[in-house]
Amino acid sequence: MNHPAAVYPIDPDFAAKARVTREDYERQYAESVDDPAAFWGKVAQRLDWFTAPTRIKDVSYDLEDFRIRWYEDGELNASVNCLDRHLDKRGDKTALIFEHDDPAQPAERITYRELHARVCKLANALRSLGVRKGDRVTIYLPMIPEAVVAMLACARVGAIHSVVFGGFAPQSIADRVADCQSRLIITADEGLRGGKKVPLKANVDAALKLGGTNTVETVLVVRHTGSAVDMQMPRDRWYDAVVDAQPTECAPERMNAEDPLFILYTSGSTGKPKGVLHTTGGYLVYASFTHEVVFDLREDDVYWCTADVGWVTGHSYIVYGPLANGATALVFEGVPNYPTVSRFWEVIDKHQVTLFYTAPTAIRALMRDGDEPVRKTSRASLRLLGTVGEPINPEAWRWYYEVVGESRSPIVDTWWQTETGGILITPLAGAIDLKPGSATKPFFGVQPALVDANGTRLEGEAEGNLVLLDSWPGQMRTVYGDHGRFIDTYFRTYPGTYFTGDGCRRDADGYYWITGRVDDVINVSGHRIGTAEVESALVSHPKVAEAAVVGFPHDIKGQGIYAYVTLIAGEAPTDELHKELVAHVRKEIGPIATPDHLQWAPGLPKTRSGKIMRRILRKIAENAPDQLGDTSTLADPGVVESLVRERRVP
Ligand code: ATP
Ligand code: MG
Numbered sequence: 068m069n070h071p072a073a074v075y076p077i078d079p080d081f082a083a084k085a086r087v088t089r090e091d092y093e094r095q096y097a098e099s100v101d102d103p104a105a106f107w108g109k110v111a112q113r114l115d116w117f118t119a120p121t122r123i124k125d126v127s128y129d130l131e132d133f134r135i136r137w138y139e140d141g142e143l144n145a146s147v148n149c150l151d152r153h154l155d156k157r158g159d160k161t162a163l164i165f166e167h168d169d170p171a172q173p174a175e176r177i178t179y180r181e182l183h184a185r186v187c188k189l190a191n192a193l194r195s196l197g198v199r200k201g202d203r204v205t206i207y208l209p210m211i212p213e214a215v216v217a218m219l220a221c222a223r224v225g226a227i228h229s230v231v232f233g234g235f236a237p238q239s240i241a242d243r244v245a246d247c248q249s250r251l252i253i254t255a256d257e258g259l260r261g262g263k264k265v266p267l268k269a270n271v272d273a274a275l276k277l278g279g280t281n282t283v284e285t286v287l288v289v290r291h292t293g294s295a296v297d298m299q300m301p302r303d304r305w306y307d308a309v310v311d312a313q314p315t316e317c318a319p320e321r322m323n324a325e326d327p328l329f330i331l332y333t334s335g336s337t338g339k340p341k342g343v344l345h346t347t348g349g350y351l352v353y354a355s356f357t358h359e360v361v362f363d364l365r366e367d368d369v370y371w372c373t374a375d376v377g378w379v380t381g382h383s384y385i386v387y388g389p390l391a392n393g394a395t396a397l398v399f400e401g402v403p404n405y406p407t408v409s410r411f412w413e414v415i416d417k418h419q420v421t422l423f424y425t426a427p428t429a430i431r432a433l434m435r436d437g438d439e440p441v442r443k444t445s446r447a448s449l450r451l452l453g454t455v456g457e458p459i460n461p462e463a464w465r466w467y468y469e470v471v472g473e474s475r476s477p478i479v480d481t482w483w484q485t486e487t488g489g490i491l492i493t494p495l496a497g498a499i500d501l502k503p504g505s506a507t508k509p510f511f512g513v514q515p516a517l518v519d520a521n522g523t524r525l526e527g528e529a530e531g532n533l534v535l536l537d538s539w540p541g542q543m544r545t546v547y548g549d550h551g552r553f554i555d556t557y558f559r560t561y562p563g564t565y566f567t568g569d570g571c572r573r574d575a576d577g578y579y580w581i582t583g584r585v586d587d588v589i590n591v592s593g594h595r596i597g598t599a600e601v602e603s604a605l606v607s608h609p610k611v612a613e614a615a616v617v618g619f620p621h622d623i624k625g626q627g628i629y630a631y632v633t634l635i636a637g638e639a640p641t642d643e644l645h646k647e648l649v650a651h652v653r654k655e656i657g658p659i660a661t662p663d664h665l666q667w668a669p670g671l672p673k674t675r676s677g678k679i680m681r682r683i684l685r686k687i688a689e690n691a692p693d694q695l696g697d698t699s700t701l702a703d704p705g706v707v708e709s710l711v712r713e714r715r716v717p
Contacts, residue, residue, distance in 0.1 A: 072461075072574070075468070075501040078477055081450075085497020086363050092498035092508075099511040100537075106512060107540055111138055111352050114391070115152045117321050118142040120348065126538040128563050130554065137349035137540040138324035145328055145351050146190070146223040147319045149390035150183040161395045164369070164418055165212050168259040168401040170410070174418070177212055179393070182219075185212075187317035189220035192309045196285050198251055200225030200320050203330065205249040205283075206376075207231045207240060207267060209258030210400045213289045213306070214376045215386050217253045222328060222347075225320035229330040229342075232377025233258050233265060234675045237273035239699050245279025246342055247330050247547055253306070255289040256296045261405035268296040324348025330547045331379055333485045334674040335700030337568065337586055337682060341556070342547035343379075343485045350383075350488045351391055353541030357489040357510060358388030361479055362422045362451060363496060369448070371397035372424040373411070378676045379485040380455055383541075384424060388489070403429050408436045412444035412471070424453035428677030430463045430471075435612040435635045438470050446471065451496060453479040457678050458581045458599040460606040464503035482506035482581055484567065486557070488541025491515075492579050504603060505578045512539045517573055522561045525573075530595065532585050533571035534564035570597055587681045589618035590626050594659050598681060601662070604655035605630060608648055610638045615671050615679045616662070619688040627663035629688035631671060631710070640667040664688070664715045670706040677702075687711055 082088055087095070099106040104123040111120060120141030127134050153160070158180040165175040177185075198204060204226045208214040214230070221228040231243050244252070252275075258265035268288055275283055288296065289306040298305075322328075328347045332340035358364060370389055374380035389396040397418055403411050411433070415423060433441070452472050459467075459480055468478055477496035483489060491513045492506040499507050509515050517531035518524055525531045542565070546553040560566040570582040582588070582597025589596045598616045605614035613633040621627035632648060634640060645665055653661045672680045680701065686694050692711045698704060 072502045072505065075477075075503070077497060077500055081477060082497040085495070087360055087495045087498045089498045092495055095511055096509070100514055103512055103537065107137070107352070110356050111141070111348070113355060114143060114148050114352060116141050116143045120324060124538070128538075128558055128565065130558060130562065133554065133558070135538055135542055135544055136325055137538075138352070141324040141348050142321050143324065143348055143351070144223065144319035144322055145347055145387065146186055146219040148351060148355075149219055149387065150179060150186060151319075153179045153393045154183060157393045160393065162390060163212055163215060164395065164397045166397060166399045166401070166414055166418070168262065168405070170406065170413070175212070182216070184315035185216045186219040186223060187315050188310050188313040189216055190223040190317040191313035192287075193220055193224050193226060193251070194317075195313070196251060196309070198224060198226050201327075202226045202251070203229055203247045203249045205229050205231055205240070205244050205247075205252045207233060207252060207254045207271060208289065208376075209233050209255055209260070209265065209267065209291065210375055210398055211255070211289070211291060212398060213253075213255070215398065218329070218376070218382075218386055219390075223317055223319050225322055225326065227327045227330055229332075230377050230382070231332075232375055232675055233267060234377070234702070236699075237270050237277065240270060240274035241277035241280050242699070243332055243342075244274065244283060248282040250282060251285045251287065252283055253287045253289070255291040257292040257294050259292060259400060261402040264292060264294070272297060272299070322347045325544070329382065331382060331485055334378070334676045334678055335697060336674055336678050336680055337584060339697050340700065341552065342549075343543045344545045344547045345488050345541070346544050349540030349542070351387055353489040353539060354383040354388040355391035357541075358384055358394075359392050360495060361481060361490050361493050361510070362424070362453065364392055364394055364422070368421045369395050369397065369419055370422040370424075371399070371415070371418070371420045373399060373403070373429065374424075374426070374455075375676070379488070380424075383489050403433060407440065408433055409440040409444055412441055412446055415449060416445050419448040421448055422451045422453070423449055424455065426456040426677050427454055427459040427463055428456065428673065430454065430459070430467050431606070431613050434463060434466045437636075441470050446473065449476050451479065452476050453481055455481045455483070456676065458583065458603075459504060460599075460603040461503035462603065462607045468503070477501060480504075480506045482579070486543045487539070488543065491535070491539070502578055505574075505580045507578050509579070512537075515571070515579060516564065517571060518561050518564070528573060528575050530570070530572040530582065530597070532561070533567045533569045533579075533581070534561050535567065536564055538565070572597070584681070587617065589616070589628055591628060591659055592624045596628070596660055600656060601628065601630065601652060601660050604652045604660070605632060605648060607655065608651050610634055610644060611648065612636075613671060615668070615681060615684050617681050617685040617688050619664075619685070621663065628660065629684075630662040630665045631668040631684055632665055633668050633671060666710070666713060666715050668710060670703065670709075672707050672710070673702045674700045675702045683707060684710070687714055690714065
């Protein structure tokens with residue numbers, strides 16, 4: 068942008084009590100990159116190991132001699148680290164607070180002792196059903212405590228879980244089951260979201276009629292809403308019938324650090340989802356360490372991450388990170404706008420949430436409805452806010468900071484990926500000044516770099532493709548069943564580095580700004596324009612709620628800019644506003660970024676995790692609606708049809 072970014076200096080009160088101060092950050096960051104093995108060896112002591120690791124790091128990105136191994140001679144069990152080791156000191160501490168979809172239902176509080184017992188019972192049940200170390204188990208559940216129990220029970224017996232988001236349809240379930248050849252599925256009769264029932268069991272039934280799914284021997288069904296569902300014996304078993312009578316102790320499997328913990332499919336923003344495989348030791352060290360440091364975790368915090376366990380954010384920052392740290396985590400079944408758009412803030416007040424972590428898509432959606440639904444709640448318990456998933460537009464950042472946080476709580480804008488297992492670029496609130504829209508600085512051990520299209524390293528202030536020069540313990544190890552795709556996607560493009568697929572700018576202060584996905588960068592008359600920047604300029608207009616920007620072929624400029632704009636509630640599209648918005652972008656960024664076409668979009672195509680799918684918008688702009696590619700992860704296909712109908716003819 069033309070004007071320099073605003074800086075929100077470190078809050079001195081926060082810094083006075085923070086886990087990591089500016090000096091700590093600089094010293095520890097230097098240690099972490101100077102001698103990664105020494106640094107990560109020390110960090111690993113935060114976990115309980117059956118056998119402590121002595122070989123800390125063995126990594127080579129050289130394609131001739133490729134390997135990524137962390138803690139390779141260590142042995143541990145993830146569920147023991149999330150449960151058993153807390154029982155002495157924190158047995159009666161609340162591990163999970165469960166808030167139902169319906170606010171009238173009393174919330175449940177589950178202690179570490181109860182959670183341990185529930186996990187052990189299911190783990191015993193899984194063993195009794197023949198599940199063994201290394202078997203794959205698909206979890207297709209709503210956001211209820213059993214989802215957490217199921218993940219940890221798999222970890223306890225060494226089964227590899229694959230959580231499939233409860234919003235996916237039968238074909239998507241079938242694809243994921245077939246890809247990893249699951250032996251067992253854990254589901255529920257129905258889910259509940261925003262007062263609407265989701266037919267989970269019926270979806271599983273439909274999925275299991277599709278090709279490639281005949282590896283499934285058993286379907287365990289949690290009774291959640293209590294509605295009648297078809298049970299096909301002997302395949303289908305009621306969860307309570309199998310689990311209730313099991314003992315509350317279960318011997319954990321001894322897992323090597325490099326044994327797989329889970330497979331999780333990416334969001335599918337850029338194409339067919341990848342089955343990302345994470346292993347036990349490095350992942351758990353990284354998830355728990357980042358959770359403690361980035362959220363500045365205290366013993367008495369009430370932590371709420373609004374993600375679904377179907378996404379990596381739910382894995383690392385609802386389940387494994389918080390529970391390994393003995394924290395109290397809130398599990399929310401519902402949606403931000405049910406029964407009203409104040410729900411998030413009411414839940415914060417009800418449970419006195421101190422740490423709150425959500426996504427830009429939710430913030431933008433709630434911002435559309437104005438300040439009043441927020442202002443009528445207290446939110447006095449909050450002390451730290453976080454975001455993840457997409458670049459956050461500075462306008463949305465300020466609203467989050469000023470209206471939601473009342474300028475009292477710093478925001479951590481955390482950049483990371485399913486592939487990275489945990490947060491890689493983020494402010495630490497006691498150590499790093501904030502700039503709205505920037506994920507700021509690398510976490511310990513993380514070495515970001517920018518390269519141009521030829522792979523030439525760019526120094527200082529620059530914009531290019533974001534790569535990582537070295538490994539960190541939470542890095543994925545392979546694409547399940549397709550190691551070639553792993554190498555090709557991440558390590559072949561810029562040899563010797565991990566390629567993130569994201570574009571990024573580094574400013575004069577060494578701050579990182581994610582500009583969007585590399586595939587989405589627009590090249591106008593030789594100028595590279597990041598989608599995030601143009602979108603943020605549009606969103607900074609008071610009448611705009613959300614915007615998505617893509618390139619389209621242009622005879623003279625090579626590529627032109629095509630913008631899709633969603634207005635805030637109550638605003639109507641007019642020709643005047645159209646002109647005003649084009650002029651606004653011109654003023655904010657410069658003539659080079661002037662949109663050539665602007666289409667009103669009542670809604671934008673998003674993945675089910677809420678990310679804008681620009682590759683689909685690009686095809687609409689190019690007038691190639693027959694080439695939309697994989698649309699199975701779209702949240703609402705109807706949005707696409709209406710955009711195709713309303714397309715502006717360039
Ligand atoms: P696929 O890889 O299947 O196309 P996806 O990339 O959307 O899907 P995820 O792993 O869920 O799957 O998302 C990671 C991506 O989300 C990052 O590569 C980045 O583009 C974006 N992202 C996440 N957090 C941030 C953030 N704080 N700022 C900017 N972008 C972010
Ligand atoms: Mg990705």
